[in-house]
Amino acid sequence: MIHLSAIDGLILASYVAYLLLIAWKTRHHSRGDESSFLLAGRRLTLPAFVATLVSTWYGGILGVGEYSFRHGISNWLVFGVPYYLAALLFALFIAKRARRTQLLSIPDQLEKAFGRTPALIGAGVVFVMTVPAAYVLMTGVLLQTIFGGSLLLWVVLGTLFSTVYVAFGGFRSVIRTDMLQFILMFSGFAMLFLVLVLNYGGLDFIRAHVPPEHLTWNGGLPVGSILVWYVIALAALVEPGFYQRCYAAKSESVARTGILVSILFWIVFDFLTTFTGLYARSLLPSDTPPLLSYPLLAAELLPPGLLGLFFLSMLAVIMSTVDSYSFLAAQTLGRDILARKLNQLDHWKPNRIQWGLLASALLAILIAMWKESAISIWHDLGAVGTPMLLLPMLISFNRRYSITKPNWLGVSMLTSGFGALLWTFLGSYSDGYPFGINPIFMGLGLSLLTLLPVLRRAPTA
Secondary structure, eight states: OOOOOHHHHHHHHHHHHHHHHHHHHTTTGGGSOHHHHHHGGGOBOHHHHHHHHHHHTTOOHHHHHHHHHHHTTHHHHHHTHHHHHHHHHHHHHTHHHHHHTTOSSHHHHHHHHHOHHHHHHHHHHHHHHHSOHHHHHHHHHHHHHHHOSOHHHHHHHHHHHHHTTHHHHHHHHHHHHHHHHHHHHHHHHHHHHHHHHHHHOSHHHHHHHSOGGGGSTTTTSOHHHHHHHHHHGGGGGGOHHHHHHHHHBSSHHHHHHHHHHHHHHHHHHHHHHHHHHHHHHHHSOTTSOGGGHHHHHHHHHOOTTHHHHHHHHHHHHHHHHHHHHHHHHHHIIIIIIIIHHTTOTTSOOHHHHHHHHHHHHHHHHHHHHHHOOHHHHHHHHHHHHHHHHHHHHHHHTOTTEEESOHHHHHHHHHHHHHHHHHHHHHHHTSSSSGGGOOHHHHHHHHHHHHHGGGEEEOOOO
16 A cells, blocks of 8 residues: 555546546437447547547556566567557558448448348457457556555445446546546656656666566567457457547548557557666566556655656546446447337437446456456457457458458357467467467457458449
8 A cells, every 4th residue: 555645646636536527527428329429420630539549449458557566678579569560550550441331330341241130249349359358457457556455345446436427428538538638648657757867867777677578578488479459459440449439530631540540659658668678677666566656756755746646647547437438338338229110210318428437447347356467358359349340340341342241240259269268268268278279269260260261352334
C-alpha cells in the first residue's frame, strides 16, 4: 500500500469529480438518434480521433510495466512494433473502406457481406473481445495499491466510475474524457522520465544496473514467445475500437491520417514506458512485484503533488480503455446481438445499450477476478477471437474474392474458435501447448482450411 498526501488525494478526487460532472452534463444525450449516440454523429475531427484512439489502445499500463521490469527493452518489440505494423496495415488498406461503408459495427460489415448468421457469431466474438476484464483488473490493482482493502471492492468501484458517464452520453462522453486522459497519460510519464534522467543519468546508468539480457532484443526469452505476439497483433485488423473510430470519423482522410498519427504517439509513449520500466528494474529490489513496478518507483522518487499526478496518469490510461471497451461491449450486446436477433435493428432503443453496459461490466469483473493476470487475459482472448474474425473481415473488404457458400462461413468461424479455445485449455492444464503450437496458429490454420473450399476469385471484367 502506497500512502498519498492530502494534495495527491485532492488531485485524484478532482478527477473523479470531473467524471461525475460529465455524467451529469450528458444525462439527456441518450435521447438522440442512433448515429449520434453510438458514433457522435460521425463528426470526429483529427485531434479528437487521435486522442481517443491513442488513449484507448494503451490501457494495459501495469502489464507493460510488468513486462518491462521482467524483460527490459524487448517490451518494445512485443507490445510495440508488432502493433505499429498491424495498425499501419489497417490505416493503409482498411480505414478508408470502413468509413466509406457508413456502417456502425463489425457485425454490420459481416452481415452486409455474408448474411445474418456470420454477423451474429461475429457479434458474440466482438462482445467477448471487448469486455474490459484485463483493464478493470488493473484499475482495481492500482486503486488497492493506493487505498488498501479488498481487490474486488476496488475492481467494482473502478468499473463503476469508468462507465457511469458512458451510459448517458454515449460515444461523445468517451471522446470528451479520452481527450483529457490523453494529456494526462503523456504528462505523467514524461514528468517521471525527466525526473529519472535528471537524477540518475541515461543509458549508462541503466546498463550498469540491469541484467544484461534486459538490453537484448528478446529479453532472454525464446524467439517463439516473441514472434507469436506478431501474429496476435493482427488482432488490430479486427479491433472494434479502430472500426468504431473510423465509422465516427468526419471523413475518410481523417480515418486514415488519424491512425498514422496515432502510431507516432504510440512510439513516443512506448519509449517512455519501456525506459521507465528499465529504471524501475535498476532502482527497485529484484523481488519487487513486477505488476506494481511503476507505482512503487513513483512512490520512491516523486514528491507530493507530482506523485498524485503520476498516479492519475496511470489511472487515466487504464480508465480510457475501460470506458471505450465497455461501451463497445454494450453496443455489441444490446444492438448487434439482441436487436439483430429480434430483427429490430431499425428500432433504436438506447436502454438496450445501458443494460448491455451493466452486463459487460459484471462479466468483466468476473473474468478479472478469475484470471488475475492482465497479460494472460490479453493472450487468451486474442488467440481465440482473432482467428474467428480475421479472414472473414479481410475477405469482406476484398472485391477480388468471394465466399460461394456464406452459410458455411459460420461453421468456419465456430470451428476455428473452438479449436483455438480447446488448445488454450489443453495448454493451461499441461506444461505447454500440444506440439508447441500456440492456440492462435491452430485457430488461423483451421479458419484457412475450412474457408479454402468455398473461397473463389471473382471474374475479371
